[in-house]
Amino acid sequence: MAAFWLISIVVLLLFSGESDANPAAPPQNQLDATKKKPLQTFRPYNIAHRGSNGELPEETTEAYLRAIEEGADFIETDILATKDGHLICFHDVFLDATTDVANRTEFADRKRTYEVERQIGTGWFVVDFTLRELKSLRVKQRYSFRDQQYNGKYQIITFDEYILIALYANRVVGIYPELKNPIFINQHVKWSDGKKFEDKFVETLLKYGYKGEYMSEHWLKQPLFIQSFAPSSLIYMSHMTNSPKILLIDDTTVRTQDTNQSYYEITSDSYLAFIRKYVVGIGPWKDTIIPPINNYLGPPTDLVERAHSLNLQVHPYTFRNENLFLHFDFHQDPYLEYEYWIDEIGVDGLFTDFTGSLHRFQEWTAIA
Ligand SMILES: *[C@@H]1O[C@H](CO)[C@@H](O)[C@H](O)[C@H]1NC(C)=O
Ligand SMILES: *[C@@H]1O[C@H](CO)[C@@H](O)[C@H](O)[C@H]1NC(C)=O
Numbered sequence: 001m002a003a004f005w006l007i008s009i010v011v012l013l014l015f016s017g018e019s020d021a022n023p024a025a026p027p028q029n030q031l032d033a034t035k036k037k038p039l040q041t042f043r044p045y046n047i048a049h050r051g052s053n054g055e056l057p058e059e060t061t062e063a064y065l066r067a068i069e070e071g072a073d074f075i076e077t078d079i080l081a082t083k084d085g086h087l088i089c090f091h092d093v094f095l096d097a098t099t100d101v102a103n104r105t106e107f108a109d110r111k112r113t114y115e116v117e118r119q120i121g122t123g124w125f126v127v128d129f130t131l132r133e134l135k136s137l138r139v140k141q142r143y144s145f146r147d148q149q150y151n152g153k154y155q156i157i158t159f160d161e162y163i164l165i166a167l168y169a170n171r172v173v174g175i176y177p178e179l180k181n182p183i184f185i186n187q188h189v190k191w192s193d194g195k196k197f198e199d200k201f202v203e204t205l206l207k208y209g210y211k212g213e214y215m216s217e218h219w220l221k222q223p224l225f226i227q228s229f230a231p232s233s234l235i236y237m238s239h240m241t242n243s244p245k246i247l248l249i250d251d252t253t254v255r256t257q258d259t260n261q262s263y264y265e266i267t268s269d270s271y272l273a274f275i276r277k278y279v280v281g282i283g284p285w286k287d288t289i290i291p292p293i294n295n296y297l298g299p300p301t302d303l304v305e306r307a308h309s310l311n312l313q314v315h316p317y318t319f320r321n322e323n324l325f326l327h328f329d330f331h332q333d334p335y336l337e338y339e340y341w342i343d344e345i346g347v348d349g350l351f352t353d354f355t356g357s358l359h360r361f362q363e364w365t366a367i368a
Helices: 002-015 027-031 061-069 105-110 131-136 159-167 182-188 197-207 217-221 231-238 269-275 303-309 334-345 355-367
Strands: 045-048 074-081 087-089 112-116 119-123 174-179 226-228 245-249 281-284 349-352
Touching: 045 061, 045 355, 061 074, 061 159, 074 159, 074 197, 087 159, 087 197, 112 182, 159 174, 159 197, 174 197, 182 197, 197 231, 226 231, 231 245, 269 303, 281 303, 334 349, 334 355, 349 355
Parallel strands: 045 074, 045 349, 074 174, 174 226, 226 245, 245 281
Antiparallel strands: 074 087, 112 119
16 A cells, blocks of 8 residues: 555656756645645535546546646545455446456456445446455546547546645646445445544544535635445444545435435435534436436426435536436537536535536636
8 A cells, every 4th residue: 555655646747847947846746735725615616527537538547637637626545445345436246347357367256246325237346356456457448429539548546646646736736525325335345454444534534634614714624525325324424534525416316335224214304404413515417406308308397406405505417518417408518517516506615527617617707
């Protein structure tokens, strides 16, 4: 682990090439948040979903550096655990969709069938690979209609490496890690010290100095939102850290992985009033806030209004530029979609695959 740390620091120093940066400057200058441009807090947050993954393979150093360059307020990631207990940034519990694992003959016998969140799946699962093995894989773009030229070039990164990217950025950039599939991870990965996935996740954040309530002085230096679809994990972690948490909310047909609650239960007034003791906001799928009809927006639900009346933020996911993701109301124009969600619906943060587009929209409309 220490070796990965050092390598990442060196790599990040090489990559953090601001033209006016002094290469001899000691690293602590790059880490001193008081000397950096602060996080903007006057407009909805630009949350770079899996980095700038509209352009580069998701959750890689390159995708995160691009997102920072393009104006992200937060870089977003998904945390999973390896067979040997390391925390990594990776979205799927299986490796098939975004790595070259299927082509690697040495791992041919590693294919398994598991139940994940009440669904049976067959593939190569991250929990059956050590960190060293995962580092030997190369990642690729998830969608065939996005740029394929970076396939095979980049590696999976660790939670530590991801945090260092944010800490070494030339302005204050927040992190927004998701504790991914905690039920599945705790079933398959055991730590020698008897700790759970949630413990390891929070310990990593504390190790790098992430702490403090939303908008506290310390939070503004190292902004963090912890996110999860599992309410019991968020409640558990709230006993270990006071960092702000976001409850993710899935499609209306999906029950929570841990408490087996329906969408309607967890978005009820009484549940929101309960979970508000543990979270500062919710992260719903945008099509559940405004269910589309024949790819046109239907009438908006009152979820945003109800959440706001309880002082809960709303950070919907996921905004994507491509035509196939844009409802017809927006005339194939992603800027119109941002205008609608920011100005009409009034959300507090947006998970986007195209941080650069959201940033430009917010800059243009700030001048107007
Ligand atoms: C796997 O190998 C095939 C055949 O060489 C190649 O076309 C494909 O791009 C490879 N896939 C990955 C993800 O590397
Ligand atoms: C979850 O709740 C649904 C609806 O009440 C029920 O049908 C299902 O059996 C429950 N699943 C588990 C694993 O408890």
